[in-house]
Amino acid sequence: MNVLFVQGKQWFQNLSRVLTTPLFYIGDNHLSISAIVRLIILAIVVLILARSIGTGIKRLLLTPIGLDRGSREAIATVIIYIVATLGILIILQRAGIDLRTITVFAGVLGIGIGFGLQNLASNFISGLTLLFEQPIKVGDFIEVDNLLGTVESISIRSTIVRTLDGIFVIVPNIKFVENNIINWSYKDPKSRLHIPVGVAYGSDPVLVTEALLDVARTERSILKNPSPKVWFKGFGDSSLDFELLVWIDHPQDSDPIKSSLNFLIEHELNQRDIVIPFPQRDLWLKNTQDLSMLFQNINITNNIDSQMFDQNGIASEQKQNSIQPHAQKPITKSLSNWTLRDLLKRVTYFESFTDLKLRKLIEYGYRQLFPKGQIICQENDAGYSFYIILSGAVEVISEKTGKYIATLHEGEFFGEMSLLLGSPRTATVKTLEDSILFVIEQHDLQRLLEESPSLAVDISQKLCERRQALLELGLLDLNSPDNSPFNRIRNRIQTLFGI
Incomplete structure (x- = not known):
C-alpha cells in the first residue's frame, strides 16, 4: 500500500510539474498549460456572459420600446462583441499579461499572415458595415446572387439566409458590400407584381381589362391601395399582350400569389369566353390546282355514296329531322350577367x-x-x-x-x-x-x-x-x-x- 501511495503521489507531482512548467514567455510573464486552460475557461465564461447580457437587453429593453427585429438584433450583436472584447482584455490584464506586448505581437503577426487572410479581413469589415449601417437587417427579405430568402442572423464573418424552400445558406458578408442587393423589405415592403396575359386577336380589350381587375380584387393578398392596373403591352405574334399589375406587402409570398392569380385568370377568361391562343404560324401551299382537283374527286365520291345510302332508305327519317329547324326559346339575360x-x-x-x-x-x-x-x-x-x-x-x-x-x-x-x-x-x-x-x-x-x-x-x-x-x-x-x-x-x- 505504501508503495502504491508513493507512486501515486509521485505521479501527481510529475503531472503538476508538467502543467506548471512555462511553455513560453510574453514579456516578463510566462504561460503554462494550466494558465492557458484557466484563460480558456475564463474566456468561455466571458462569452457566455456577453451573450446572456446581449439577449437580456434585447428581450427586456429593446423589445418593449418597439424597435423592429433587425434593429434589435444589430444592437444586441454589437453589445455582445463589445462585452466579450472588454471581458477578454480584463482577463488578460488580470493574468499579468502586458497588453502592449500583445499589441506588438499582433501587429507583427498581422503583417505575416495578412495577405493569407484577406477574405477573412474583408468579411470582418463588411460585417461591421452591415451591423452599423444596416442596409440589410435580420428579418429582411432579400435577393443576392439569384438567391431569395429571409435574413436570419448577421455575424462578423457571414450572414445566414433562409430561402423560400427552408434551406439555410451561409453568405460571406463581402457579397453584400460588393454586389447589388435587392432588399424587398427596405423601408417599405410594398412591391408590385407583373402578371403577363395573352389573349386571342379579336378579343375586346375592355372585357379583358374588366376580367383581370375582377381577378385582382378577388385575391385577398392584393392591396387595394395602390389600385391594380391593366396595361396593354403590345401586339404579339399570336396574341394581344396584356399585363396585370398588382401591389403586395409580403414580397416573400410573391410566388404563391402569382400562382393563385394565374389560376383565377384562367378561370375568369374561360367564364367570359375569352380565348388564350396557342402559337400560330402561317402555312403557304404550292400546286393548289392539283390539290383542288383531288378534293373535287373526293367530294364526287362522297355524293355518290350518300345517294346510294338514301336509296336504301336507311336513316332517312333522321336526316329529315336534322333538317327541320327547332323552335328556340328567347333567352333573357340577367343584369348580373x-x-x-x-x-x-x-x-x-x-x-x-x-x-x-x-x-x-x-x-x-x-x-x-x-x-x-x-x-x-x-x-x-x-x-x-x-x-x-x-x-x-x-x-x-x-x-x-x-x-x-x-x-x-x-x-x-x-x-x-x-x-x-x-x-x-x-x-x-x-x-x-x-x-x-x-x-x-x-x-x-x-x-x-x-x-x-x-x-x-x-x-x-x-x-x-x-x-x-x-x-x-x-x-x-x-x-x-x-x-x-x-x-x-x-x-x-x-x-x-x-x-
Whole structure:
C-alpha cells in the first residue's frame, strides 16, 4: 500500500510539474498549460456572459420600446462583441499579461499572415458595415446572387439566409458590400407584381381589362391601395399582350400569389369566353390546282355514296329531322350577367363615355352584388367607399331617430358625404331588392371626379338637397349669402381633390 501511495503521489507531482512548467514567455510573464486552460475557461465564461447580457437587453429593453427585429438584433450583436472584447482584455490584464506586448505581437503577426487572410479581413469589415449601417437587417427579405430568402442572423464573418424552400445558406458578408442587393423589405415592403396575359386577336380589350381587375380584387393578398392596373403591352405574334399589375406587402409570398392569380385568370377568361391562343404560324401551299382537283374527286365520291345510302332508305327519317329547324326559346339575360361596361352605360354620367374612357373607369371601381335586405353601410361607421347604383334600389334610414329618409334607384349614388367631409356614416343603407353597385374606394374617387367633372357637380347638388344632414353636420352658414351650400361643398371638393 505504501508503495502504491508513493507512486501515486509521485505521479501527481510529475503531472503538476508538467502543467506548471512555462511553455513560453510574453514579456516578463510566462504561460503554462494550466494558465492557458484557466484563460480558456475564463474566456468561455466571458462569452457566455456577453451573450446572456446581449439577449437580456434585447428581450427586456429593446423589445418593449418597439424597435423592429433587425434593429434589435444589430444592437444586441454589437453589445455582445463589445462585452466579450472588454471581458477578454480584463482577463488578460488580470493574468499579468502586458497588453502592449500583445499589441506588438499582433501587429507583427498581422503583417505575416495578412495577405493569407484577406477574405477573412474583408468579411470582418463588411460585417461591421452591415451591423452599423444596416442596409440589410435580420428579418429582411432579400435577393443576392439569384438567391431569395429571409435574413436570419448577421455575424462578423457571414450572414445566414433562409430561402423560400427552408434551406439555410451561409453568405460571406463581402457579397453584400460588393454586389447589388435587392432588399424587398427596405423601408417599405410594398412591391408590385407583373402578371403577363395573352389573349386571342379579336378579343375586346375592355372585357379583358374588366376580367383581370375582377381577378385582382378577388385575391385577398392584393392591396387595394395602390389600385391594380391593366396595361396593354403590345401586339404579339399570336396574341394581344396584356399585363396585370398588382401591389403586395409580403414580397416573400410573391410566388404563391402569382400562382393563385394565374389560376383565377384562367378561370375568369374561360367564364367570359375569352380565348388564350396557342402559337400560330402561317402555312403557304404550292400546286393548289392539283390539290383542288383531288378534293373535287373526293367530294364526287362522297355524293355518290350518300345517294346510294338514301336509296336504301336507311336513316332517312333522321336526316329529315336534322333538317327541320327547332323552335328556340328567347333567352333573357340577367343584369348580373351583363358586363360592367354595359351596366355603366346605363348610368347617366357615363352614357356618353367611349370604350377607352369606360376602360379607365373600370380601373377606378368594381361591381358588387348585394342581395335583398343586406345592409351596405351602417350608421356611425367610418366611410371608405362611394357607391353608384347600377341596378336595383336601396333604402336610406336613420337608426338614431328610426325615420325613413329616402329610396335611391338606378343611376343614383350614396356614400359621398363620409368621404368628402371625413365624418362617420350619417345613415344606414339597405337594399330593397337584389342590387348591383359600382364601388369606388376613397383613394380612387379623385381620379373618377377628374374624369367626370359633371359627376362632381352633381355630388355638390345632391349634398345641397340633403339640407338637413348638412345642418346637423354644421356645414351651413345661413348668415352668409355668398357662402351657399353648393359653393361650400364645391370648395370642399376642390380642396380635397384639386379639381
